Amino acid sequence: MQPLRDRDALVAFGPAWCLVWTHHVRPGQFAIWAPYLRRSRHRIVVMASADRIADEVRAAIAEMPRVAVAEPYEGAVQWLHDVPGFQGFLYVGSFPTVAALMDDFPLSTHVWIGHGESAKKANRHRTASAFDSVFVADYRAVGRYPRAIRGWLMDGACAIGVPVVEGLQADPWSSPRRIRRIVYAPTFEGRTERADYTSIDVVAPALRDALPFLTERGVSVVVRPHPSTGVRRPVLREQLADLLAAGAAPGGDKGRDLTAADVLIGDVSGATSEFLFTRKPVLMPVSRALLELVKGPSRLRAEYGWTYPWDVERESILDRLVALERADPLATVRERAARRLFRDHRTVDDAVRTFDLALDAATRRSSRIPVRIRFDVRRWMDRRRVSSASRDASGGGTDATARDAGGADGRSRDDGGQRGGG
Amino acid sequence: MDAAATTGASAVADDLVGFDPNWCLFWGRGVTGFHLDIWMPYLRRSRHRYLIMSGEDRFSDAVREQIASLPNCRILEPYAGAKERLRSCTDFRGFLYIGTKEQNFRVVNGFGGKSHVWLGHGESDKVYNAFRTASLYDSLFVARYSVVQRYPRAIRRWVAAGACAIGTPILDGAVKDPWVRPKPIRTILYAPTWEGHSARADYASLPTVGPALIGALPALSARGVTVVMRPHPTTGSRRPELKDMRDRIFAAGARPGGDKVADFSAADVIISDISGVTAEFLFTEKPVIMPVTSAMADLGKDDGRLAAEYPWAYRWHVEQESLGEVLARLEAQDPLRAARADAARDMFRGHRTIDAAVASFDLALDCVRWRKTRIPVRWVYEAKRRFPVLHDRRIGRVAARLVRRVRTLVRS
Numbered sequence: 046m047q048p049l050r051d052r053d054a055l056v057a058f059g060p061a062w063c064l065v066w067t068h069h070v071r072p073g074q075f076a077i078w079a080p081y082l083r084r085s086r087h088r089i090v091v092m093a094s095a096d097r098i099a100d101e102v103r104a105a106i107a108e109m110p111r112v113a114v115a116e117p118y119e120g121a122v123q124w125l126h127d128v129p130g131f132q133g134f135l136y137v138g139s140f141p142t143v144a145a146l147m148d149d150f151p152l153s154t155h156v157w158i159g160h161g162e163s164a165k166k167a168n169r170h171r172t173a174s175a176f177d178s179v180f181v182a183d184y185r186a187v188g189r190y191p192r193a194i195r196g197w198l199m200d201g202a203c204a205i206g207v208p209v210v211e212g213l214q215a216d217p218w219s220s221p222r223r224i225r226r227i228v229y230a231p232t233f234e235g236r237t238e239r240a241d242y243t244s245i246d247v248v249a250p251a252l253r254d255a256l257p258f259l260t261e262r263g264v265s266v267v268v269r270p271h272p273s274t275g276v277r278r279p280v281l282r283e284q285l286a287d288l289l290a291a292g293a294a295p296g297g298d299k300g301r302d303l304t305a306a307d308v309l310i311g312d313v314s315g316a317t318s319e320f321l322f323t324r325k326p327v328l329m330p331v332s333r334a335l336l337e338l339v340k341g342p343s344r345l346r347a348e349y350g351w352t353y354p355w356d357v358e359r360e361s362i363l364d365r366l367v368a369l370e371r372a373d374p375l376a377t378v379r380e381r382a383a384r385r386l387f388r389d390h391r392t393v394d395d396a397v398r399t400f401d402l403a404l405d406a407a408t409r410r411s412s413r414i415p416v417r418i419r420f421d422v423r424r425w426m427d428r429r430r431v432s433s434a435s436r437d438a439s440g441g442g443t444d445a446t447a448r449d450a451g452g453a454d455g456r457s458r459d460d461g462g463q464r465g466g467g
Numbered sequence: 468m469d470a471a472a473t474t475g476a477s478a479v480a481d482d483l484v485g486f487d488p489n490w491c492l493f494w495g496r497g498v499t500g501f502h503l504d505i506w507m508p509y510l511r512r513s514r515h516r517y518l519i520m521s522g523e524d525r526f527s528d529a530v531r532e533q534i535a536s537l538p539n540c541r542i543l544e545p546y547a548g549a550k551e552r553l554r555s556c557t558d559f560r561g562f563l564y565i566g567t568k569e570q571n572f573r574v575v576n577g578f579g580g581k582s583h584v585w586l587g588h589g590e591s592d593k594v595y596n597a598f599r600t601a602s603l604y605d606s607l608f609v610a611r612y613s614v615v616q617r618y619p620r621a622i623r624r625w626v627a628a629g630a631c632a633i634g635t636p637i638l639d640g641a642v643k644d645p646w647v648r649p650k651p652i653r654t655i656l657y658a659p660t661w662e663g664h665s666a667r668a669d670y671a672s673l674p675t676v677g678p679a680l681i682g683a684l685p686a687l688s689a690r691g692v693t694v695v696m697r698p699h700p701t702t703g704s705r706r707p708e709l710k711d712m713r714d715r716i717f718a719a720g721a722r723p724g725g726d727k728v729a730d731f732s733a734a735d736v737i738i739s740d741i742s743g744v745t746a747e748f749l750f751t752e753k754p755v756i757m758p759v760t761s762a763m764a765d766l767g768k769d770d771g772r773l774a775a776e777y778p779w780a781y782r783w784h785v786e787q788e789s790l791g792e793v794l795a796r797l798e799a800q801d802p803l804r805a806a807r808a809d810a811a812r813d814m815f816r817g818h819r820t821i822d823a824a825v826a827s828f829d830l831a832l833d834c835v836r837w838r839k840t841r842i843p844v845r846w847v848y849e850a851k852r853r854f855p856v857l858h859d860r861r862i863g864r865v866a867a868r869l870v871r872r873v874r875t876l877v878r879s
Contacts, residue, residue, distance in 0.1 A: 139576060141569035144600050148567065151599035151619045171579030172572055175603040177621050191579045193605050193838040197625050411620035 046106065046113035049090065052124040055115055060090040061132045062404065063115070063125060064158075067140035069097030073272040074137050074160040076299070077315070079105055080211040082112045084397040087404060089135075090115040092122075094142045122149065132408050139172045147175060154408045156180060161315015162207040162386065164189065164339055164348040165232075166240045173198055178407035178416050180400075182207040182318065182386045200415035203403035206388035207318045209396045212300025217324035217380065218373050224366050226265050228296070228306035229288075232314035233271035234278045242313045242338060244330035245274070247357045249284040252310075253291040255362045260292060264366070267306065269296030271314070308369065310355070313339060317352065321383045324376075326369055327352040351375055351382035398431075399424060483549070486541055487558050489515040490832065492586075495568020497525030500533075501700050502565045502588040504727075505743070507533060508639035510540055512825040515832060517563075518543040520550070522570040550577070560836065561605070567598050575603055582835045584608060589743015590635040590814065592617065592768065592776040593660075594668050601626050605838040608831055610635040610746065610814050612845070628843040631831035634816035635746045637824045640728035645752035645808060646801050652794050654693045656734035657721065660742035661699035662706045670741045670766070671702070672758040675785045677712040681719040683790045688720055692794075695734065697724030699742070736797065738783070738790075741768060745780070749814055752807050754797055755780040779803055779810035827852065840870075 049055045064078070070093045082089055088111045091098070096116045106112050115121040125131055133154030136143055147155050154177045159168060162182035169189035173179050178201040181187060187199050229252060235241045252259075252266060259266060268288055275282035289295060296302045303309070303320050310328045311317030313335065317327055329352040331345070339345045345354070353375065355365055390396040406420035492506070498521045510517055519526075519534055520543045526534075534540050543549045553559055561582030564571050575583050583604045587596060590610035597617035601607055606629040609615065615627045657680065662671045680694065687694060696716055703710030717723060724730045731737075731751055738756045739745040741763075745755055757780040759770050773782055781803060783793045818824040834848040856862060 139572075141572040144567070144569045144572040144603070147599045151597075152621075154621075155599075169579070170576050171583075172576045172603060174625065175572075175600050191839075193582075196841065197602070411623075 046109065046111070048103070048114040048116060049121070050116060052120070052127065055090070055121060055124045056128055058090070058113055059088055059128060059130060060113070060115075060125075061087045061130060062089045062135055063131075063133070064089055064091045064135045064137070065143075065146065066091075066093045066137060067142045068095045069093050070099065070102050071137075071160075071272070072099050072102055075102050075105070077160055077208045078137070078158065080209065080393045081397050081400050082106075083109050084394060085111065085404075086401055087111065087132075089113075090121070090125075092116065092118055094118050122146070125150070132404070133177070136176070138167075139170045143172075144175070154178070154410065156404070156407050162186065162318040163232075163314050164345075165242060165313055166235075166338075177201055177410040178203055178403070180205050180403055183388065184417070200417060201407070201410055202417050203406060203420045204388060204417075205399045205403045206390050206396055207321065207386045208315075209322060209387065209390055209393045210300050210303060210319050211393060212298070212304065213319070213322050214304050215322060215324050215383075215391070216304070218326065218376055221370055221373050222307070224264060224307040224370055226267065226306050227259075227308050227310060227362075227366075228267045228269060228302055228320075229293070229310045230269040230296075230312075230314070230316040230320070231271065231274070231310075232312040232316070233273040233276070234281060236277065239338070242335065243271075243274070243281065244310075244312050244332070244335070244357070245270070245281045245284050247332055248310065248330045249281075249288045251357050251362060252293065253288045256288075256291045256293065258363055262363075266293040267296050267302055268293045269299070269302060269316070271316075308366070311352075313345075313349070317349070318386060321351065321379065322387060324379050324383055326373060326375065326379070328355040328365060328369075329353065330355050330357050332357065351379045398427060402427060483543070483552050484555055484557075486516060486518075488518045488541070488543075488553075488556055489558055489560050490563055491518040491520050491543065491553065491559070491561070492563045492565065493571065493574055494519075494521045494565055495570035496523045497521055498527070498530050499565070499588075500527055500530050503530055503533065505588055505636045506565070506586065507537075508821050509636070509825050509828050511537055512822060513539065513829055513832075515539065515829065517541075518553075520544070520546060522546055522568070550574075553578070560832075564604065567595065567600060572600075572603065582606070582838065584832070584835055590614070590746040591743050592741045592772075593663075593670060595663075605629055606631055606831070606835045606844050608633045608828075611816065628845060629835075629838055630845050631834060631848045632816055632845075633827045633831050634818050634824055635749070635814045636743075637750055637815065637818060637821050638727060638731065638747050639821055641731050641747070641750045643750065643752055643811075643819070644732070646754065646804055649798055649801050650735070651798055652692060652735045654695060654733050654735050655687070655794075656695050656697065656724070656730055656737045656739075656748075657716075658697045658724075658737060658739040658742070658744045658748075659699065659702070660740040660744070661702045661704070662709055664705065667766070669706075670763065670768070671699075671706075671709060672738075672740045672760065672763075672785070673698070673702070673709050673712045675760045675762065676738065676758050677716055679785050679790055680716055680721070684716075684719045684721065686791060694721040695724050695730055696721040697727070697730055697744070699744075736794075741773075741776075745777070746814055749779065749807065749811050752804075752811050754801060754803065754807070756783050756793060756797075757781065758783050758785045760785055779806040842870075 049058055090113050091106060092115050096118050098114055103114060106114055134146055136157050137160045157173060157176040157179045171191050173190055174194040174197050179198055180203050183204045184202060187195055187202050190198055231245045232242050234243045270285055303323060308326050308328060309320040311320060320327060329349055331354040336342055402423050403420050406416050409419055410416055498519060517540045519540060524544045524546050526542060534542055562574055564585045565588050585604040585607045599619050601618055602622040602625045607626055609630050609632055611632045612630060615623060615630055618626045659673045660670050662669045684694060698713050702713060731748060736754045736756060737748045748755060757773060757777055759773060759782045770782060830851055831848050834844050837844045837847045
């Protein structure tokens, strides 16, 4: 849809939701939700408080039939008051402008959808209690939040799974295999030291030194840094430039890069969880600084038990890869984690159905029935309906049907575990 | 300005750990003097130590002097640098917020493990006392529990579980002086509120009451009635024409207010809006006249709503009757006297002295940490308030042990 620049156009479009960014739309964050916006049955407007929306984001939105940019921000916020059926706001980050919108729209629904599943500080913010609902990958994520707000969040949480990357394919290692391609996807250094989860300081030099040997073995390295890398610590950009100069290749399309990779080297970051969809192995660089940030190795194990910790200073990447080519003891753990964290979604379409159901449920925070219960019951019914429809269509017994049925069972088991964990 | 006082007040930034604060009063922008005035008697008598912090490091000289006079309060500045040092204070429990500025959001996010309490700045039915972001705070200190119903339904359960009814803040020096029988009115206090940050929060009666008062002033003066006007300090900041109206009322013979306690004491009756000052005046139990206008009805504060929220106030339909008629009726009979006494007991939670109110305030601050448990803060606060024996730490320890044992049993 083309941008909506006056009240009448906005009212005629009739958005149900407004996806809002403070200051500017971050293209990386937008890309996470773009597949969902494209497929959602809801009408959604995208806004940024400083009206800064990159051309690539505008181009992507222009092709989406039920999504439009609304601007200017100040005017559009006021026009939203006049839209019949407007449900509320979706927030990707937690910034002070969020508070102004909440107080301006006290009866609307305010949902925090975040920008990727990880154990970062950004995914356990104290301000989560201000939202009617927080969308999480699975209910265990609620356990990360400050204890004071956990009960309240649990009532409003909707586990919609980790956002699925467009075009990404599951490709589990059924048996150990030769590693030909590594993707290194480090996160950025955060806005403060207390949110600095990046491994670039240690991994970039180690990979640079190992590159000649990797190349000799026929292993290529693709680097996909977080788009904000180097904003607070420019030295990180230099380290990445050195790595690229030594022969690593820059990343391109995310779905293709991750599908082509045999192994991911990923930090505590949304990219690591996204890659889990492929079921392929993940190496997580572990340093003392990281352990302090995540409050100890046991906490890291609990969050990322499906990754191989890599002590960069003690172990070379070559040794790590050779060990992994020989044996992959975490294959089943990854499979289980993927089912749990992606809530049995096998496709983006599947994930978007869940997302839409969660949006429907979130609007009922004022009811005595917790949003979570409402959402899970409706999802269970929806998946049963889809499952039986696909059984009917295929005459019963296709792989897809069996998988769906398995998904339903698996979900029940998951829920039991999540209740315990939560 | 008293330089020594200022130095003493802000030197804490260098000796923060030594001062060992318990709580930090936070203003999003500058510290508003008249908001601080509301809580000054509480800070002075509280057994806790407080820091005063402003998101923009704006403290007027008067505010600095006031804070310097309190041994248990210090200014913390500069905001950007000193805030982080709060993490090294071992007995620091959290933040108290007076307003709902966006900067609160940043502080709450930055100190996720601490307690966050919304104190507000006066009890009233304004939209500022029913804000959607109330669920950001661990606890809201309210006058009485029924005000929780004002909040959006979606967050009402959260607010109710964390609310502590500490009563309307008491004005230091205000005394109870109920009308035991109808009496002639000699002094009227007119205390209109301001026009709010937006039209949605514009409860000011000045545009309608102003002309009526100007018209009535000659007759009132002739009868020997004095009108004292205490407009809200920020009147006219969004609508400058209200300043003109204020000045016209003064020009017509109204006297400007001075010391708030003296004004309250001298007044026989107050004319006031939906505003904190109306609730404060209730402490005296003298009659309150509340203007009812069509502008207020447009905001949802029509006659019915006012009757429900302020059943102890006489409603004056400014567009339908003159002030003289209302006063004459009131001089003849005061049917709301008992209702005012009941409301005062309820709104001030039985506090008849500041010391009693501060004891409730301190107790509520102690209870906020219970938010981290499954037991609602409100229950703990009310239990401790009614059964002072629960203050005993030994009993607290036994209770905690009991809770742990029950929890273990439930789990097993």
